[in-house]
Amino acid sequence: MxxxxxxxxLTWLLAAWGVTxxxxxxxxxxxxxxxxPDVTTDVSSIYQGWYEVLRxxxxxxxxxxxxxxxxxxxxxxxxxxxxxxxxxxxxxxLAFLADLAVLVLLLNAGLRPRRSPxxxxxxxAGVPLLGPTxxxxxxxxxxxxxxxxxxxxxxxxxxxxxxxxxxxxxxxxPVLLLAGAVRRRAxxxxxxxxxxxxxxxxxxxxxxFAFLTFQRDRGTEVESLGALVLHVARQFGWQGRxxxxxGSVEFxxxxxxxVSDGALLLTAVAFGWLLLWRLTARRIAAHTPADxxxxxxxxxxxxxxxxxxxxxxxxxxxxxVCLCSRATRMTGPAALVLxxxxxxxxxxxxxxxxxxxxxxxxxxxxFARNGLLLTAALAAAVLLWRSTVQEPAGERxxxxxxxxxxxxxxxxxxxxxxx
Numbered sequence: 001m002x003x004x005x006x007x008x009x010l011t012w013l014l015a016a017w018g019v020t021x022x023x024x025x026x027x028x029x030x031x032x033x034x035x036x037p038d039v040t041t042d043v044s045s046i047y048q049g050w051y052e053v054l055r056x057x058x059x060x061x062x063x064x065x066x067x068x069x070x071x072x073x074x075x076x077x078x079x080x081x082x083x084x085x086x087x088x089x090x091x092x093x094l095a096f097l098a099d100l101a102v103l104v105l106l107l108n109a110g111l112r113p114r115r116s117p118x119x120x121x122x123x124x125a126g127v128p129l130l131g132p133t134x135x136x137x138x139x140x141x142x143x144x145x146x147x148x149x150x151x152x153x154x155x156x157x158x159x160x161x162x163x164x165x166x167x168x169x170x171x172x173x174p175v176l177l178l179a180g181a182v183r184r185r186a187x188x189x190x191x192x193x194x195x196x197x198x199x200x201x202x203x204x205x206x207x208x209f210a211f212l213t214f215q216r217d218r219g220t221e222v223e224s225l226g227a228l229v230l231h232v233a234r235q236f237g238w239q240g241r242x243x244x245x246x247g248s249v250e251f252x253x254x255x256x257x258x259v260s261d262g263a264l265l266l267t268a269v270a271f272g273w274l275l276l277w278r279l280t281a282r283r284i285a286a287h288t289p290a291d292x293x294x295x296x297x298x299x300x301x302x303x304x305x306x307x308x309x310x311x312x313x314x315x316x317x318x319x320x321v322c323l324c325s326r327a328t329r330m331t332g333p334a335a336l337v338l339x340x341x342x343x344x345x346x347x348x349x350x351x352x353x354x355x356x357x358x359x360x361x362x363x364x365x366x367f368a369r370n371g372l373l374l375t376a377a378l379a380a381a382v383l384l385w386r387s388t389v390q391e392p393a394g395e396r397x398x399x400x401x402x403x404x405x406x407x408x409x410x411x412x413x414x415x416x417x418x419x
Contacts, residue, residue, distance in 0.1 A: 010111075013120055017103055020128035021096060027132035028092045036349030039136045044088040046247075047138075050076050051087060054205075061207035065247030067218070070201035070208040071169035075138040095135040098144040099127060102317060105144075109151050109324045119324035122334060126316035129341040130309060133349070137310040142167055143317035146174045150293060150321045154286050157181070161189025169197050173297060173314060179274055180292025182284050219250040219260055221306040222355055223347065225370045226259045227251060234358045242356050248306055249356060266303035273381065274299070281388040287325035288388060294318040294330055295384045298337075298377040307370070309348045312341045315373075329383040336376035343369040 027034045046065065053060040054073050060066045079090035106120040127134050134140055149163035160181065167174035168190070178190060201208040220226050222242055230240060230251045240253025251259075274296055281288075297318055301311050319334035347355050347365040354362030 009117065010107075013107075013117065013124055017124045020124065021099060024128060024132055024135055025092065025096060028135045029089070034132050034349065036352055039131070039133045039349050040088065040092075043091050043136050047076055047091065048087045051079070055080075057205055059205055059207035059210060061210045067211045067247060069169045069172055069211060070205070071166060071197060072138070072171060073201075073205070075141050075170060078141075091138075092135050095138070095140050098141045099134070101144045102140075102147050102320075105147050105151055106320055106324060109321075114326065115324055116326045118331075119320040119322070122320040122323050122338070123316065126320070126338055126341050127313070129338065129345060130312055130316075131345040131349070133309050133345075134313055137313075139171065139310040139313045142171045142174065143313050145170065146177060146314070147317050147321055149174070149177055150290050150318070151324070153289055157183040157186040158189040161186035161191075162193045165190040165193030166197065168194055169201075173300065176296040176300060177289075177293045179278065179296040180284075180289035182289070218246045218248070218305055219252065220256055220263065221248045221250050221308070223249075223309075223366060223370075224263065224305055224307045225302050225374065226263045226305065228363075228366060228370060229259055230256065231358045231363050231366065248308065260305050263303055263305045267300060270299040270303050277385060277389065283388045285327060287322065287328045288384075290318070290321045290325065291328055291330050291380075291384055291387070294322050294333070295377070295380040298333065298373070298380050302370070302373050302377045307373070309344050312337070312344050316341060329387045330380060333376040333380040333383070336372050336379070340369050340372035340376065343372065 023032075026032050028040050030038075030040070050060050050063070050066060053063075054077055059070070059073065078094050079085070079087050082090035082093060085093065102123055103120060106123055107117070109115060110117040110119045127140075145163055145167040149160045149167060152160040152163060160177075164174055164177045164186070167177070175190075178187060181187060198208070220230065222231075230238065233255075234240070238253070238255075240251050240256060242249060243252055244250075245252060250256075277292075294315070297314055301307060301315065304311075315337045319330060319337050322328040322330040323334055343365055347362065347369055351361055351365060355366060356362070
């Protein structure tokens with residue numbers, strides 16, 4: 001009887017994952033039509049177009065919409081692994097398998113002693129809230145690598161570093177996973193992996209780093225936090241335009257550059273805060289690297305000039321890793337990310353036309369979604385600071401152990417860390 005009771009929650013979790021993922025597949029394969037614009041066209045037109053160029057041995061240097069680091073080519077070329085399917089179908093199947101890989105990783109971590117299955121539940125619930133966009137972008141593949149890196153964490157710092165270096169060359173944001181890494185081996189492995197892969201791509205494929213110029217020239221995307229200023233300005237006669245520019249729907253017109261510069265300034269402030277935290281943190285527990293990574297990505301997401309819907313996949317995945325620990329401080333911010341995900345699917349794709357036109361409905365959805373993300377970022381930063389910098393008086397400090405969640409001082413961590 002006890003065994004049956006213990007297995008019941010796992011059965012419900014797997015059933016929920018299976019049902020929700022079947023629905024997502026039915027949407028991307030267009031058995032059912034999801035409200036709003038068709039989110040799968042990026043795969044069948046843009047990704048497949050890049051695929052045709054990449055298979056010739058060169059990056060799409062003439063296409064300003066190619067704004068990804070060189071290892072992204074592997075994700076775009078991956079449908080070749082399933083030659084019996086057409087490109088889009090193969091991509092959707094691989095995205096589904098990446099989703100499954102994340103679930104397996106989270107279950108493996110969450111079902112250990114002194115751990116929690118809440119992380120797996122976070123992933124099961126959060127992904128379908130974002131709708132079919134999850135399987136129509138390669139971000140779920142990047143998230144799978146990032147989740148694997150964080151879960152390697154304390155026990156295998158070199159593995160974490162190598163996976164982080166690879167993930168950062170898939171899409172730059174995973175470099176933030178190193179924000180809370182306390183072992184030099186992780187940083188070293190990340191640097192070596194990143195440098196080796198960069199050199200390999202630069203030698204073998206022309207245009208590997210053309211994306212840096214395209215990223216620099218991006219403006220303020222209509223869904224970003226800074227765009228709220230321009231949405232409001234529109235209501236008072238501002239004559240800016242909304243156009244497809246550098247691969248995203250952006251504002252163009254007077255003062256847009258000021259808003260973009262403001263976003264970059266906020267990103268710099270976020271980086272400065274992270275650096276200050278890293279230098280002053282005194283209590284590092286087994287869950288701290290995941291908490292720090294989640295906080296860092298939240299901060300850089302809300303200050304970015306672009307907040308695309310698929311960015312929420314990153315946050316759901318990192319929040320899920322945090323929740324695998326019973327001692328995490330990120331339960332509240334994780335709940336806010338779930339709430340933001342449920343609003344995100346409404347602003348894109350369901351009511352995206354209202355967002356583009358700055359209607360009251362579109363603005364309300366953006367204020368709600370971005371407000372939730374901003375609140376989550378600030379709350380995560382405060383919780384991380386309090387749990388690692390403000391040391392409770394009289395508490396005994398103990399060394400960090402691979403499977404434990406007890407605290408340690410950062411100075412002791414480097415000295416006592418196993419390889």
